[in-house]
Amino acid sequence: xxxxxxxxxxxxxxxxxxxxxxxxxxxxxxxxxxxxxxxxxxxxxxxxxxxxxxxxxxxxxxxxxxxxxxxxxxxxxxxxxxxxxxxxxxxxxxxxxxxxxxxxxxxxxxxxxxxxxxxxxxx
Numbered sequence: 001x002x003x004x005x006x007x008x009x010x011x012x013x014x015x016x017x018x019x020x021x022x023x024x025x026x027x028x029x030x031x032x033x034x035x036x037x038x039x040x041x042x043x044x045x046x047x048x049x050x051x052x053x054x055x056x057x058x059x060x061x062x063x064x065x066x067x068x069x070x071x072x073x074x075x076x077x078x079x080x081x082x083x084x085x086x087x088x089x090x091x092x093x094x095x096x097x098x099x100x101x102x103x104x105x106x107x108x109x110x111x112x113x114x115x116x117x118x119x120x121x122x123x
Contacts, residue, residue: 007047009037009048011037013035013036014035015034016034016036017034018032018034019031019032020055020057021057024057025055026058026101027055027103028053028054028056028104029055030052030054030057030104031053032050032052033051033052034048034049034050035050036048042118044115044116045113045114046112046113047111047114048112049070049110049111050109051071051107052108054105054106054107055104056104057102058101058102059076059098059099059100059101060098061094062116063096063116064094065093065094065112065113065115066091066093066112066113067091067092067110068090068091068110068112069086069088069089069090070111071106071108071109072087072105072106072107072108073088073106074102074108075101077100077101077103078098078099078100079099085105096116
């Protein structure tokens with residue numbers, strides 16, 4: 001059996017462009033770009049680079065996401081009104097179940113690693 005290969009973010013990956021859905025958009029006209037470098041065989045783990053221009057939109061996370069901001073300034077606010085701001089060089093995790101607002105204050109670029117469990121949460 002051949003060992004899996006290491007994935008380098010130096011390779012060229014085709015970008016995917018999108019915008020927040022109209023019913024989630026709060027402000028601006030943000031443009032989102034995604035370079036997904038890795039998806040595991042189970043389709044539960046993903047890693048890559050994500051970039052966005054200024055604006056804000058509602059989010060609902062079904063996945064856990066580790067983020068390391070390479071450029072820019074972002075803020076996340078939850079439904080209870082708590083707010084977290086991050087700038088280039090800072091890292092954070094958004095847990096599954098987070099609902100709130102993602103705001104790009106200065107155009108941003110981040111590394112991400114996402115885990116989305118296929119198992120229903122236990123209560």
